[in-house]
Structure formats: structure tokens, C-alpha cells
Amino acid sequence: MVKIEIDFEKCIGCGACVNACPVSLYEIVDEKSKVTGNVDDCVLCRACETTCPVGAITITE
Template sequence: MYMVTIDAEKCEGCGECVDACPAAILEMVDGKAVVTGSETDCMGCETCVVTCPHGAPQVQEL
């Protein structure tokens, strides 16, 4: 199981991680990417990590 967190301080609101996440668990809320889906659906693919130009998403294996 994986846990994804997005650092709101670093997020610039481009929305790229939201479009790129294959599990569709990320959404834009008030101009920031947040995890709105079930965290257990995260595949740990790190697509959000590599897509983000600002290093905001972090994925941890639990």
C-alpha cells in the first residue's frame, strides 16, 4: 500500500499530476492538487512525482 501526499506550499496548481494519475485519485481544489480519491487505489507508480515540475507530490510505501 502506498501513501501519496502533496505539499500545498510547493504546488503551483498546474494540474498536470491530476491529468497524469492513472488511478484518478487526485483533483484540483481551490487551485491546489489534493488527494480526493481512495488512497488505497494509489499504485505507487510515481507518475505524479515525475510529472510535477515543483516536487510537490511524495509517495511512500507503507
């Protein structure tokens, strides 16, 4: 099971994760990243994790 954690203290709302995710799991809500898609759709590419400039996203299996 995939778990996506976003550190809201670190997130600067840049939207890089929104653009990076191939299955569109993220949206910017109130200037912070939020998972609004179905986590089960995650293909574990880790693009979000590697693209986030402040290391706010952690993907665990």
C-alpha cells in the same frame, strides 16, 4: 500502505498530477492539488511524483 504527501506551499495548481494519475486520485481544489480518490487504489507508478514540475508530491510505501 501507500502515503501521498502534497506540499501545498510548493503546489502551483498546474493539474499535471490530475492528468498523470492512471487511477484519478487527484483533483484541483481551490487551485491546489488534493487527493480526493481512494489512496488504496494507487498503483505506485509514481507518475504524479515524476510529472509534478515543482516536486510537490512525495509517495511513500
